[in-house]
Amino acid sequence: AQKVTQxxxxxxxxxxxxxxxxxxxxxxxxxYYLFWYKQPPSGELVFLIRRNSFDEQNEISGRxxxxxxxxxxxxxxxxxxxxxxxxxxxxxALSEAENTDKLIFGTGTRLQxxx
Amino acid sequence: EPEVTxxxxxxxxxxxxxxxxxxxxxxxxxxxxxxxxxxGQKVEFLVSFYNNEISEKSEIFDxxxxxxxxxxxxxxxxxxSTKLEDSAMYFCAKVDRGGELFFxxxxxxxxx
Numbered sequence: 001a002q003k004v005t006q007x008x009x010x011x012x013x014x015x016x017x018x019x020x021x022x023x024x025x026x027x028x029x030x031x032y033y034l035f036w037y038k039q040p041p042s043g044e045l046v047f048l049i050r051r052n053s054f055d056e057q058n059e060i061s062g063r064x065x066x067x068x069x070x071x072x073x074x075x076x077x078x079x080x081x082x083x084x085x086x087x088x089x090x091x092x093a094l095s096e097a098e099n100t101d102k103l104i105f106g107t108g109t110r111l112q113x114x115x
Numbered sequence: 116e117p118e119v120t121x122x123x124x125x126x127x128x129x130x131x132x133x134x135x136x137x138x139x140x141x142x143x144x145x146x147x148x149x150x151x152x153x154x155g156q157k158v159e160f161l162v163s164f165y166n167n168e169i170s171e172k173s174e175i176f177d178x179x180x181x182x183x184x185x186x187x188x189x190x191x192x193x194x195x196s197t198k199l200e201d202s203a204m205y206f207c208a209k210v211d212r213g214g215e216l217f218f219x220x221x222x223x224x225x226x227x
Contacts, residue, residue: 033214035216037158037218042220043204043220043221043223044218044219044220044221045158045206045218045221047215047216047217047218050213050214050215050216091157091158093158099163099171100214101146101148101163101208101210101216102148102160102163102171103150103158103160103216104160105157105158105159106157107156107157108157
């Protein structure tokens with residue numbers, strides 16, 4: 001069965017701190033996709049990244065970076081030098097090859113960045 | 116400009132009433148999706164719609180729910196007789212060429 005676990009319910013940091021959001025997934029498929037979405041207080045879901053299971057290279061996009069490790073079934077997300085605008089709920093999600101657009105979401109991690 | 120526009124942004128309805136939520140993608144796509152998020156909880160898949168037919172649906176998507184594309188552009192989710200537990204944010208989504216799933220801004224449904 002597929003499952004996404006985001007063990008951190010809520011994280012609070014002070015601006016400029018680095019913060020890592022954990023994501024652990026379970027799947028029997030060898031081909032799958034991992035996603036991160038940001039949900040700011042306004043409620044929309046903002047796409048951040050999609051990574052397929054064959055690409056284990058870490059990705060960096062500005063202050064955001066992602067660490068994909070198949071050996072530990074983890075896809076962690078790090079925000080460097082956090083800003084107040086980063087305050088949001090962040091969701092990790094998984095989809096499998098058979099239905100790549102049917103996402104299974106984790107329960108989300110609420111990040112609060114204080115000035 | 117959002118790639119997917121949803122209306123209404125918020126609807127309040129009485130239990131037992133019918134509700135129609137609408138989604139208008141900016142560009143032509145064949146695949147559409149509806150997801151639901153009960154307040155404070157995770158996002159859940161409801162249904163996928165391909166070429167004017169349901170391709171997959173979840174256990175949540177029971178007989179009270181239906182989807183259609185009535186005029187070739189709007190994509191609607193209908194809840195026939197709303198229940199209190201239908202109160203949630205409903206997201207329409209489409210897939211970009213890169214396989215990225217883009218969500219609309221959501222329609223918040225409140226059932227009283």
